[in-house]
Amino acid sequence: EDQVTQSPEALRLQEGESSSLNCSYTVSGLRGLFWYRQDPGKGPEFLFTLYSAGEEKEKERLKATLTKKESFLHITAPKPEDSATYLCAVQDEISGTYKYIFGTGTRLKVLA
């Protein structure tokens, strides 16, 4: 069965303290892996799409990487405004079906 697991569930960092969030997945065939940021009570905001192992994407203090079994979201020198829940989703390569499976997210809190 397709599965997406994110760790840790929650993470507290001091401002400037770099860290990584993990997303491990089990799918029959990966069509794409997606990272989103979600602020409380709001809709997820699209960050990155990764398609194949070895691929990397960067945006400001965020860098996403992908292997055959997991993805990492690296946060370099985070600021308090980076506090949010970060969601990972995968799109399984089921013929004719654009189906997405979401993890439960990592709640990040960056302290000033």
Next chain:
Amino acid sequence: EAGVTQSPTHLIKTRGQQATLRCSPISGHTSVYWYQQALGLGLQFLLWYDEGEERNRGNFPPRFSGRQFPNYSSELNVNALELEDSALYLCASRALGNNEQFFGPGTRLTVL
């Protein structure tokens, strides 16, 4: 470019009533997805509409239904509301041939 819009922002109903939630996709997007996000839980896939047709549904009872209109906007209907239906309902749209979903701000449904 306008993003995905949802209405209403908040909706309060009593048990047994019906709720109707609306979503307008990004201009040019033909697919609409509905998700339920209960407090503290991940995004649960509800329904996927594409070109006016229901393409897939998640593990939800038949009282969750919807439709997609010729202008690609969509409506989610929840009949015989139960207390556990209280959640943030998110709509996302996707362009034909693309993999990324873009989310709206959500509708907070509270069932009393």
